[in-house]
Amino acid sequence: MTEKIQVTELTAAQRFFWLRQQAMPSVPLNMAQVTDIEGPLDRDHFLTELAEQTRRMRMMQLRFEEGPDGPRCVYDPALHDHTEYVDVGDRPDPRAAAREIIDADLHRAVDVTTDRLARAILFRLGHHRHLLYNRAHHLTTDGVATRDNLLITLRRCLTRDPSAPPVPVADLSAASAADHAYQSSSRRARDADYWREALAGRDPATSPAHRSGGPASRNHTVAAPIPMATMDTIRELITAMPTSLPTLIATAAAGYLSRRTGDADGALTLAVAARTTAALRATPLPTINFVPLRAGVGRRTEIHAAVRTTERAMLGALRHQRYRFEDIVTEHGDHTGGPVLNLMLFDREMRFGETTVRFSSVTTGPAEDLAINVFPFGTLAQSTDTGTFIVEIEANPRRYDPAEVTAFHDGLLAMLGALADALTAPGSARVTMDDLPLPARTPEVPGTESPTDTLPDLIAATVARAGNDAAVDGSLLGEPVMSFADLDTRTADLARRLSALGARPGTRVVVLMRRGVDQVIAWWAVARSGATIVLIDPAQPTARIDRMLATAAPILILATSPEHGVRTGIPSRSLDDLADVAPHAGRLPAPHPTDAAYIVFTSGSTGEPKGVVVPHTGPAAIARDMRARFGAGDGIDVGARWLAVASPMFDMAHFEMLACAALGHTLIPAAGLDADLGRALLDHRITHLMATPTVLNRIPVHTLPPTVSAIGEALSPALAARITRRPPGGGGARRAFNTYGPAEATLYATAAPITTDVHLDRPVPIGRAVPGMAALVLDHRLRPVADGILGELYLCGPQLAHGYRDRPGLTATRFLACPWRDGARMYRTGDLARRDPTTGDLVFVGRSDGQLSVRGVRVEPAEIENAATEVGGVGAAVVVADHAPDGDLALDVACVGTGAAPGGDGLEREGRAHLIATLPSVMWPRRVLMLDR
The missing domain is CATH 3.40.50.12780 (ANL, N-terminal domain)
Known part of the structure; x- marks a missing residue:
């Protein structure tokens, strides 16, 4: 029976990615992974089975179009769905040759209404050595669906076990139906209440970046395993506290961000699957969401309290993960501006008979700021019991230089190690996040010899x-x-x-x-x-x-x-x-x-x-x-x-x-x-x-x-x-x-x-x-x-x-x-x-106190405020600095009267005249304002 074209509404996640792609058409919102396959592989059987399972998943036959009621998803069974085969085994460096093809494909701009949005290539690298490349636009699927369906497919391809269940035939309308049901549900109302309370009084998230810039098609990426000594300590903590690796990583990341930005609350964004129902768990379409992780972990937070509050915040975020990122931003401001924490805690390595497969992420997509990806080094069980995990940073190259990314990565691992060591040390009850030592350059201080000239x-x-x-x-x-x-x-x-x-x-x-x-x-x-x-x-x-x-x-x-x-x-x-x-x-x-x-x-x-x-x-x-x-x-x-x-x-x-x-x-x-x-x-x-x-x-x-x-x-x-x-x-x-x-x-x-x-x-x-x-x-x-x-x-x-x-x-x-x-x-x-990690140059950021620089002269606002209170009838004053249209820093003085003298315009004029007569011109206020309170 010939399949028909099927048109469905976009899911909430698809609407997010549609709008994001329209805003930056030159940057493809692709995710990609490669699978190393070592061992015997029947190429024809593998490609045939892979094509069948991919057809059942339907994500390679999706295109998108503008309909009368907005964008919509179109399943077109006539679209190309087969896996390509490329033999690079005779190249001097087969893996580099494969990577060259992957790079060209991955970073090419796409038109989501006309271009092929998913692609699979099986590379032959050599005898019993293959590499499977999967690329998909975020409109078509997400990492969870890709992993689950690829695992089913590989099991059938490599074991030839006819009893192994196939990939379920995708119901492309189930996800949007689930979104509709959620919008009018009591669960959404409870989620909204949770986020309203969780974000009350919180400042917007601060990025550790020192410049702005939209995402690029290529990220700066740095990855390295958590040192084994740190992992051994973490395993001890997981049993003794008890706690978990995600909690410790999130705590370390929040504390590290607080050290970098000076904020009292290191703000993270948590990537979540948002597959909270059977229908959502079954769909190959994207459901991914991003929610704030605000645990109040700052420089002065005690480390044990930091772990507890982070664990509570993570549990709360996971319980309320369906509430959309876009709604949080609209209702509460951008509390998702911090780095994204992406915990990919699933097996990266497994065996099927004589064949071993290893999954590796190529990219999770263009980074808005930076992403902290955590995944096992090998199988999840091995990493948890005796091995380690990889911490990978993907950073927006328009906001970070490679040296800055490396410095962030090194600092995060150092903070994680210092946190683990401190939590297991005696007398750690009063230790704060700021007490944790981080590597730093040894100061180079010149000798005390001074010039003798006068x-x-x-x-x-x-x-x-x-x-x-x-x-x-x-x-x-x-x-x-x-x-x-x-x-x-x-x-x-x-x-x-x-x-x-x-x-x-x-x-x-x-x-x-x-x-x-x-x-x-x-x-x-x-x-x-x-x-x-x-x-x-x-x-x-x-x-x-x-x-x-x-x-x-x-x-x-x-x-x-x-x-x-x-x-x-x-x-x-x-x-x-x-x-x-x-x-x-x-x-x-x-x-x-x-x-x-x-x-x-x-x-x-x-x-x-x-x-x-x-x-x-x-x-x-x-x-x-x-x-x-x-x-x-x-x-x-x-x-x-x-x-x-x-x-x-x-x-x-x-x-x-x-x-x-x-x-x-x-x-x-x-x-x-x-x-x-x-x-x-x-x-x-x-x-x-x-x-x-x-x-x-x-x-x-x-x-x-x-x-x-x-x-x-x-x-x-x-x-x-x-x-x-x-x-x-x-x-x-x-x-x-x-x-x-x-x-x-x-x-x-x-x-x-x-x-x-x-x-x-x-x-x-x-x-x-x-x-x-x-x-x-x-x-x-x-x-x-x-x-x-x-x-x-x-x-x-x-x-x-x-x-x-x-x-x-x-x-x-x-x-x-x-x-x-x-x-x-x-x-x-x-x-x-x-200090800029790339150049070693110092960068001025601001003041640690209220001192101002006005036309190059350092001004203490308190001097102006004290002078203002010398005016009869002025009980208190505060200086407010603002940039005038010509770029100068202009000073306004807001005063509160004592009630012993009439206020209003007369006192404002008298106050300004007194300040002009008392202070140098650089401290003269643009205006003096009398307030009721």
């Missing part, structure tokens, strides 16, 4: 080399040009006059001047006197300037106006006033390398600015890297011209001074960031610029100089690509760098060249530590973390500041003893970072 030494060496070259060009401000020789003569004289007023090592002199030639003269003169330079921006609010003066306790203020000296009682002079001071006779006292070179103020969480005390070793050390990176080594880069745009409140102002004092570059001070910087760059032949990404983003790309460096903020991939475009005029490629470093580590501590092949889907790295420095990624217990794992960034080396002036407690919490080098210290930056 600022006066750097200046003297530069003057000797540069001579009559221009040191500072004030033409942009209508000011004069001074050569190094003239600047040397003038500042040597002023240093002696400052010394006569008490300026010497251990004292502080404030330079309270705007950018310009006089500011450069004052900086050089104070440096040569041996005193500590304290740059303060005169544009800052008076009250804040007074607080910084009180902290600095200077012996003198160099300013263009005497007002601050009069108000505070601190002696104040202009550069011209120093002409009335008799110069110090004799040799000026030389500073020691460990004496303070300068103090720079940063935002303080208590509302008081913090004075970072930087010794001479800092600028001397960074000058070495500056010469190599931006200069001409030990020579003078003739014609190099730096545009000075940094506010004196930003430590980058000292970097610009060093470009002149240590590199011999000409410094061109600019009026401010509101000026036409693009025009200034062209008109004044600027060759070097260091600025924040916010500033760089405002400058027309064709005006950028040949050497550009970003600092102070995260650099976006789009901006990185923009600034690496070839300069106008047909010159060479623009040199560009992404630099990173807090004031506490002298200007910058890591750097990365920005190349023209910027990946727009990847964060721009901050590179590696500059020579002499170490950049360590540590966990909260100061343990090194593995590459790819999120941790806090610590810096170590001669560029570190002494600490914070008159803040010993704060200094002690941020500057710690380095465990890997006697006598060395390390600075806790508060920045989160990871």
Whole structure:
């Protein structure tokens, strides 16, 4: 009797795969496996029997079409269903030849309405050696159905046992009928209630990937067995706790994800068969589903509790596995965004008479993110009793590099081993997931030797080399040009006059001047006197300037106006006033390398600015890297011209001074960031610029100089690509760098060249530590973390500041003893970072606290909040940061009144006016909002 064409509705799983395939037509949603067959095989009988069993299964005769009511599944018995035979036994490497054919077939794009969606090939590899390849689109079947039917088929093919049951003739309508029944059932209602409760209060799942990207036709795959020592421990645990291998793997995976992402709940997605009825177990059509596995396993979860909660979560997920992935996403958000855990715990090896067959998965399909596949190494009984299991990672290549996949795989196996060992160790009741040791690179910390040069030494060496070259060009401000020789003569004289007023090592002199030639003269003169330079921006609010003066306790203020000296009682002079001071006779006292070179103020969480005390070793050390990176080594880069745009409140102002004092570059001070910087760059032949990404983003790309460096903020991939475009005029490629470093580590501590092949889907790295420095990624217990794992960034080396002036407690919490080098210290930056396993570069991820970076200046929100509560009628305040349309980080201050004063618009205006009068402009809020509560 001739079979007829049969049309059926799509199952719920088929609808999911149909929509997914329509969304990415170039990526075939194929699954595939190969079966190694070793032993006697009657080819003709095998192919005949295989064709008959495949025909009964019907999945190779399926096609799909758009019907009047949507897509539908069509069984067409006329479609090709036979297994092909290919003999590659005469090839030099028969298996490689077979794999070449498999790869070409597996990754070819398909049109599900016209193309063949399943294929089988029997390869002859040699005498008594065959390989059976099965590929099927996920619309036609899933792994469970494929395995069950293939096992029946192989038994009949290889044993010739007529009593062996055949593959049941598929009822293609049963699965969709079961879906319809489920939709209106009380079971679905119970499942919905379960997932509503299980996901209540949970954040969406976080992927461990560091970039986005849709699936590709080929995954990055890494596989290796669980070490035998770990399996022996697991077998002991399964009996003693009791527990199971799936539970332990899921617990380890959740804990490992928490370590990688920093989330309090390592989120997994569990692949489930969803064959909960007889009809669903019998169908060859796909029923597979994906459900969240959220057990609340985080870094601080105790390991025994983690195993228990994971087991409960897995049991709950399995009891309610019919509830569709799509419905969970629609109702609760994407709680299935974590890696997929696919437990394929069935026999991979068996014997039929004299013939042995071994199943191997080629792919479970294109990975959305990554899949963790677990399957026996041999038979399930052997693996469970005496053997081991394979852990395989399939990863989306648009989100992960091969090295990242390998690192994830290695870290997961290490976490599983550490968990098993800890669970069997005495006294493990209070051990947390974060206590489990993971392999990490041993920190490479430089020696404690520090440079012996000081600022006066750097200046003297530069003057000797540069001579009559221009040191500072004030033409942009209508000011004069001074050569190094003239600047040397003038500042040597002023240093002696400052010394006569008490300026010497251990004292502080404030330079309270705007950018310009006089500011450069004052900086050089104070440096040569041996005193500590304290740059303060005169544009800052008076009250804040007074607080910084009180902290600095200077012996003198160099300013263009005497007002601050009069108000505070601190002696104040202009550069011209120093002409009335008799110069110090004799040799000026030389500073020691460990004496303070300068103090720079940063935002303080208590509302008081913090004075970072930087010794001479800092600028001397960074000058070495500056010469190599931006200069001409030990020579003078003739014609190099730096545009000075940094506010004196930003430590980058000292970097610009060093470009002149240590590199011999000409410094061109600019009026401010509101000026036409693009025009200034062209008109004044600027060759070097260091600025924040916010500033760089405002400058027309064709005006950028040949050497550009970003600092102070995260650099976006789009901006990185923009600034690496070839300069106008047909010159060479623009040199560009992404630099990173807090004031506490002298200007910058890591750097990365920005190349023209910027990946727009990847964060721009901050590179590696500059020579002499170490950049360590540590966990909260100061343990090194593995590459790819999120941790806090610590810096170590001669560029570190002494600490914070008159803040010993704060200094002690941020500057710690380095465990890997006697006598060395390390600075806790508060920045989160990871090390790229592929390149070894550091990648900035964010902050571990609430500190913000606004136009390159580190801002403590608490300082703004404290200032806001000084306004009468404001009881509490909180800062909310948001990106403005121009890309700047904008600050809003939300306030709650005390009830003792009228609120509304008047208090909002008063609050903003107070903050503008109290705080530097970088902390001024976009708006102040009064809330009822």
